[in-house]
Amino acid sequence: MRDAAVLGWAQTEHRRRAVGETPQSMVFEVVTRALASCEMTIRDIDVVIDAGSDLLDGRSTSNRAVIDAMGAHFKEEIKVAGDGLEAAIYALMRVTSGYSSTALVVAYGKSSETPARCQTLALSDPFYLRPLAVDALAAGALQARFYLHEYGLGSDAPALVAVKNREAGARNPYAQEKSPVTLEEVMASPELISPIRRLEACPVTDGACAVVIADRQTSRAASVRPAWISGTGHGADPYSPGARTLYRTESAARSARKAYAAAGISDPLSELGVLEVSEYYSYQELMLYEALGLCGEGEAADLLASGATGTGGGTVVNPSGGVLCANPLVATGLVRLAEAAAQVSGRAGEVQVDGVDRALAHSSGGLAMQFSSVMVLEG
Amino acid sequence: MSESGSLKPDQVSGEARLEYRWAAGGTTGEFLQALRDYRRILGAVCGGCGMVAVPPLSYCEICGGDTDELREVGPRGVVTSWARVIEAPQGSPVEAPFRYVLVLLEGADTALVHLAPDDDRVDVGVTVVPEFREGRSGAVTDIKWFVPEG
Structure with missing residues (x-):
């Protein structure tokens, strides 16, 4: 099965408490770096699938306030309630079904802000x-x-x-x-x-991660070595x-x-x-x-x-x-x-x-x- | 730092406190009523696989079947795992030290998570019995904890 690949990724330097960082700023950082790591821009992304926690953020439907930091405004965007790897499995289904060619997967957690x-x-x-x-x-x-x-x-x-x-x-x-x-x-x-x-x-950690997943055609044409x-x-x-x-x-x-x-x-x-x-x-x-x-x-x-x-x-x-x-x-x-x-x-x-x-x-x-x-x- | 020497605000504080009134549902409601009114522990008998689940749910977590009836189990049970708590977590119903235990009650096929005193006799394989509270309210904590038999 070589129908999809991971092309790019980025994670934050994880810390006990990311002073001066908001969920949005951590997300913006990893999205920017993940896209750069596979020589893409947000315009190359068809769908954004993300994982965040309403409980950690202290906000209902927590993705809504993070949409823009992910570059997901004016795109399809879906939140997965669970770990970011589950969001990646959803992304895999999207690109292997032919519904999307590229997916950006984003996950973040700022555990320092609540007990x-x-x-x-x-x-x-x-x-x-x-x-x-x-x-x-x-x-x-x-x-x-x-x-x-x-x-x-x-x-x-x-x-x-x-x-x-x-x-x-x-x-x-x-x-x-x-x-x-x-x-x-x-x-x-x-x-x-x-x-x-x-x-x-x-440990208790603040951090974020973003991954780019693409279909076979996009991955074969990529300038980086696909995983x-x-x-x-x-x-x-x-x-x-x-x-x-x-x-x-x-x-x-x-x-x-x-x-x-x-x-x-x-x-x-x-x-x-x-x-x-x-x-x-x-x-x-x-x-x-x-x-x-x-x-x-x-x-x-x-x-x-x-x-x-x-x-x-x-x-x-x-x-x-x-x-x-x-x-x-x-x-x-x-x-x-x-x-x-x-x-x-x-x-x-x-x-x-x-x-x-x-x-x-x-x-x-x-x-x-x-x-x-x-x-x-x-x- | 600004010209006045003040620090830039690092964070804002707030609280997201919500009061809930969770519907117990028929099966859990019956279980809690039996604890409160009769000091009895009920398990759910699955109409599909026949497993007796404690605590009971209206469906079977093992086979997906429907609960046929609620049946009394225990009160004796065997400890299948335990863990000692030295510092009580927030919301703990008893003072530390205490132990978390998994108890397989007589007549049950699944184990109940509950509490026990920090007593070295509380070990895997040991028979325990529930100690009910006075002034029960219809909660799983109507059982204070399980203590070694005898």
């Missing part, structure tokens, strides 16, 4: 979860323990994810967390909700955490299988050079190794410990440092796509991994990874 845990507490339904103050961290902690217990793993197993990703993030000029940490430091960092420790949780989209998948688990087999992220597994079938991938560990996954908490990266087919169930800790997914490994996971190094909520998954596209087209700069033919971008959303999206890219 961080209230943002994910609002994911909880008002009857069964919110009265108990169950937010993303609480649901994640229950999932983490479930997973560790199922496979008899100690709480140091996910801590190694933080060590690996912070080591990688130190090379990423866009990362928010740029200092490596040792296993001892991770283990000694305070428990937020056990078994998740502070250094195993995503071809060869497979995608998207889906959700049941809403109630207790209604799921919580040590497994079924929606990610199904999304990956669908994407791999389209891309002709049968052994992801040997066929993917890089995976950029959304690990909001360290244990999630382990669960995702299994869901994305890098190893069997319960084998992720061993795969991580082998070094296969770290710097210099054969299948590098999160060479950008991942979500543990920057979490521009809503844009987080779209950043994974930008990083994966950069890897397969040899434009990843300081975080470039040698010889990446294929890469995968993953996003998740909701409580305990309820929503999953996957996209496979080829150079």
Whole structure:
């Protein structure tokens, strides 16, 4: 499948608090740079598909005030309620259906402007979860323990994810967390909700990302090397955490299988050079190794410990440092796509991994990874 | 900085506060009524796959079937996961420290997210029972938390 490609992208330098920036100014910056990165102008774009959060912005139908900063006035424009990678999947459908030739995907989140845990507490339904103050961290902690217990793993197993990703993030000029940490430091960092420790949780971040997706004809004629989209998948688990087999992220597994079938991938560990996954908490990266087919169930800790997914490994996971190094909520998954596209087209700069033919971008959303999206890219 | 030496405004503050009155719906309403009036926990029996879901919904999250009936489950249950909270989050109904727990109640096929005291006996596989509050209001917090049996 070479029907569409990612041609251009840009992300902000992610920060705990982007003083002096508005959502609009961050969006304007990444849109301008993403278009420039593939030598396009806004006139070359047929449709703008964006992801933002009414809750973070404190405005209803939040896209309406950001339309002009995206260059979307007088164009078709659609807001997707979810992560930016979901907006990218919509863009892919637009350009592969022939309805549009080019799509600009935009996602942004300014988490610094409201209390961080209230943002994910609002994911909880008002009857069964919110009265108990169950937010993303609480649901994640229950999932983490479930997973560790199922496979008899100690709480140091996910801590190694933080060590690996912070080591990688130190090379990423866009990362928010740029200092490596040792296993001892991770283990000694305070428990937020056990078994998740502070250094195993995503930071609070302000940031934005924009990506240009084009149909085959436009991509073939482009002046830059396309990152071809060869497979995608998207889906959700049941809403109630207790209604799921919580040590497994079924929606990610199904999304990956669908994407791999389209891309002709049968052994992801040997066929993917890089995976950029959304690990909001360290244990999630382990669960995702299994869901994305890098190893069997319960084998992720061993795969991580082998070094296969770290710097210099054969299948590098999160060479950008991942979500543990920057979490521009809503844009987080779209950043994974930008990083994966950069890897397969040899434009990843300081975080470039040698010889990446294929890469995968993953996003998740909701409580305990309820929503999953996957996209496979080829150079 | 301006000539007067003042700083440029960095931000403006505001509040977006909305009062909601969320419709509970028939199924959730019955569940909350049973908690309040009878100290009973109800699960939804799926007409499609027969799974008993707690907390109940009017549809099945597993197979997409319709809920046939509500059936009493528990009150005993087994802890399938737990997480310790040292600092209470905003809106927490109990003081920290406490634990979040997943409880698989007897007769149920899905687990209920709820609370437990920060007691080292609260572990995976341990049997727990609900402790109901006095002065119940028809909320999931009418169960204060689940405590180890015995």
